[in-house]
Amino acid sequence: MMTCAEATNRFWEYLDESLAGPHREVLEAHLGLCRQCCGELELARVLRGHLASQPIGESLPEDVRGRIDLFLQELSHE
Amino acid sequence: MKSEVDFADLVRPSLPRLYGMARRLVGDEAEDMVQETLISAYRCVGQLQDLQAIQSWLTAILVNLCRDRWRAAKRQVEEVSIDDADDFSLYRHLVQEDPFPYSDSLHLDFMGLFGRDDVHAVLVAMPEIYRGPLVLHYIEGFATKEIARLLSVPLGTVLARLHRGRKLFERGLWDYAEREGLLTTEAAP
Incomplete structure (x- = not known):
């Protein structure tokens, strides 16, 4: 029987779909009985979504772009 | 290939993503880390066989540099109390x-x-x-x-x-x- 602490420690792996079959089944059985852990899992899902929504190709600030362009020019004269 | 103009043109499209990643990995020192990445890349760009792989290649260099930095800082980090x-x-x-x-x-x-x-x-x-x-x-x-x-x-x-x-x-x-x-x-x- 899985405890709530054991269950919460595995939520992110569960959401990553990286939890091995037997552990996954035990966790899902626990979720079927524990309302609090369902809430914890939902929070983990929301947190994961917030991380995933961070922009990965954000625009380069103009001042940074200018300095890096200058740096590339200097590099070319090395 | 190691024409400097070519190198700048080659890396420029990757800069926004590289800088964004560096910001998340090293915070305020992102610009320095990007410049270090560009130096390393410039020195061995001749070894890059697939130009389409430039983004992942630059990313790997950046992560390697961050890894070295984290190793240097590891002793200090271990002193942070996170037991709870x-x-x-x-x-x-x-x-x-x-x-x-x-x-x-x-x-x-x-x-x-x-x-x-x-x-x-x-x-x-x-x-x-x-x-x-x-x-x-x-x-x-x-x-x-x-x-x-x-x-x-x-x-x-x-x-x-x-x-x-x-x-x-x-x-x-x-x-x-x-x-x-x-x-x-x-x-x-």
Whole structure:
């Protein structure tokens, strides 16, 4: 029987779909009985979504772009 | 190929992503880290056989440089007390503190307080060795095995740091919300 602490420690792996079959089944059985852990899992899902929504190709600030362009020019004269 | 103009043209499209990644990995020193990456890349760009792979190649160089930096800082990080991080549950904390007494979706209301800049601020406040795997996995989309290879650490180490990193992230969100007054200004009845 899985405890709530054991269950919460595995939520992110569960959401990553990286939890091995037997552990996954035990966790899902626990979720079927524990309302609090369902809430914890939902929070983990929301947190994961917030991380995933961070922009990965954000625009380069103009001042940074200018300095890096200058740096590339200097590099070319090395 | 090692024409300097060509090199600049080659790397320029990758700069926004590289800089964004560096910001999440090393915070305010992102620009320096990008420049170090460009120096390393410039020196061995002749070895790059597939120009289409420039983005992932630059990314690997950046992560390698970050890894070296984290190794140098590891001793200092280990002195940070995070013993209680493993026991922290943001969900239980929200239920106990009850900042949204009339809410039936605590987690959504709480996370609704956080914009992208807030999440970024929480991330960059975390110790680098825990922030790195978290950023690489959940934001940049690297598989855990790939992170282990990039950081030259065993897979078990990556998984352990991810676990600790997630806990520290939860703790960081709560501390940030309290410190920045998000709960008192947004959650007032």
